[in-house]
Amino acid sequence: MTEVPLNIQAPDEQGLRLLNLLVSMLPKIRPNDPRTFISYKQVHDVLGLSQHGTTFGRSLLLQGLDSLAHWTAKSGKPGITGLIIDKDKMLPGEGYFTLFNREPEDYNWWFAEVQKSKNFNWAPYLSNKSEDLCIAGDDWTGDELRASVVAYLEMQRLDRAGIPFKKSEFYDALVGSFSRTSSAFEHRMHHISYVLALMGRDWLTGLKPATNVSVSVAEQIEKLIAEVEKRPFAAVAAFEIAVREGIQKEELLPPEGRQIPRYNVSSVTQFQRDASVKAWVLKVAKGVCECCEQPAPFETVDGLPFLEVHHVRKLAENGADTISNAVATCPNCHRALHYGAHAKDLIEHLYLRVARLKRE
Numbered sequence: 001m002t003e004v005p006l007n008i009q010a011p012d013e014q015g016l017r018l019l020n021l022l023v024s025m026l027p028k029i030r031p032n033d034p035r036t037f038i039s040y041k042q043v044h045d046v047l048g049l050s051q052h053g054t055t056f057g058r059s060l061l062l063q064g065l066d067s068l069a070h071w072t073a074k075s076g077k078p079g080i081t082g083l084i085i086d087k088d089k090m091l092p093g094e095g096y097f098t099l100f101n102r103e104p105e106d107y108n109w110w111f112a113e114v115q116k117s118k119n120f121n122w123a124p125y126l127s128n129k130s131e132d133l134c135i136a137g138d139d140w141t142g143d144e145l146r147a148s149v150v151a152y153l154e155m156q157r158l159d160r161a162g163i164p165f166k167k168s169e170f171y172d173a174l175v176g177s178f179s180r181t182s183s184a185f186e187h188r189m190h191h192i193s194y195v196l197a198l199m200g201r202d203w204l205t206g207l208k209p210a211t212n213v214s215v216s217v218a219e220q221i222e223k224l225i226a227e228v229e230k231r232p233f234a235a236v237a238a239f240e241i242a243v244r245e246g247i248q249k250e251e252l253l254p255p256e257g258r259q260i261p262r263y264n265v266s267s268v269t270q271f272q273r274d275a276s277v278k279a280w281v282l283k284v285a286k287g288v289c290e291c292c293e294q295p296a297p298f299e300t301v302d303g304l305p306f307l308e309v310h311h312v313r314k315l316a317e318n319g320a321d322t323i324s325n326a327v328a329t330c331p332n333c334h335r336a337l338h339y340g341a342h343a344k345d346l347i348e349h350l351y352l353r354v355a356r357l358k359r360e
């Protein structure tokens with residue numbers, strides 16, 4: 001059994017995080033309709049909690065629910081923890097009712113507490129770090145992250161090789177090794193997609209990049225990718241996320257920057273490319289981008305139309321350096337092929353438009 005926290009001043013830190021989550025849900029809650037409530041398991045997923053104990057209900061009690069529920073009961077606040085239910089029974093745990101001295105399944109009282117929660121002003125009790133809610137899983141261990149990255153890259157390998165696989169089986173295998181839910185791992189996969197996208201790499205179809213990754217987690221993921229692929233690490237994704245966080249700041253003062261930029265001495269993976277492939281592709285393009293069909297935007301010092309050669313399956317994704325995998329593009333299209341939201345559509349466009357290309 002859990003100890004009852006005697007602190008009536010405020011819920012503990014985990015209780016406060018839980019309160020933030022529940023309050024953020026209130027606008028969408030219909031008090032008489034538990035289908036709009038949240039399950040014990042979903043709370044774990046959203047907050048990135050591991051399952052401690054045999055059920056998600058017991059697990060959540062240990063991770064903030066007990067603290068928050070007692071605080072509401074002792075300080076006369078509405079019973080907002082009634083928003084958390086067992087989705088099979090469509091009911092909160094029995095403890096919810098007994099804590100407030102109610103008969104189990106006293107629906108009228110329960111729904112009234114939810115209505116009161118909606119009307120109540122919770123603002124003075126919320127932590128102002130509500131953005132923490134979105135930055136899931138800074139508490140993940142290196143082993144959990146590594147296993148996620150390994151699984152992701154393996155799924156990507158199978159996908160490229162055209163070997164059928166089920167993502168859910170990969171998640172289940174991870175669940176078997178660590179005490180996290182399958183959807184916690186799935187969320188992680190979307191983060192890995194985002195890191196890859198920021199690196200200008202391909203991400204696995206069906207795992208749309210999710211942007212709520214912290215700089216530190218992104219850096220760890222990127223390091224792990226480099227490690228697994230045995231390539232040198234460059235903190236590209238972490239840098240880009242830091243840039244995006246800066247852009248989002250309400251007030252961003254002109255930074256000092258560095259008069260003498262720092263540098264790392266590191267080796268970067270350089271693919272030794274075949275000059276004749278590049279030459280052939282450029283020659284065939286005749287100064288016109290094979291993606292947007294616009295003429296090259298400028299000429300080089302030696303009078304050549306400036307186009308770049310892009311590998312449709314990137315060399316970093318084990319693409320071949322051959323004319324059936326290379327196109328001449330203008331710099332805009334080239335960047336869009338690496339970093340654009342519609343990169344996958346552009347790739348399809350190229351496969352349809354350029355007859356010599358072969359899908360790898």
Ligand SMILES: [Zn+2]
Nearest residue numbers: 289292330333
């Ligand atoms: Zn173009």
Ligand SMILES: [Zn+2]
Nearest residue numbers: 309310311334
């Ligand atoms: Zn490229």
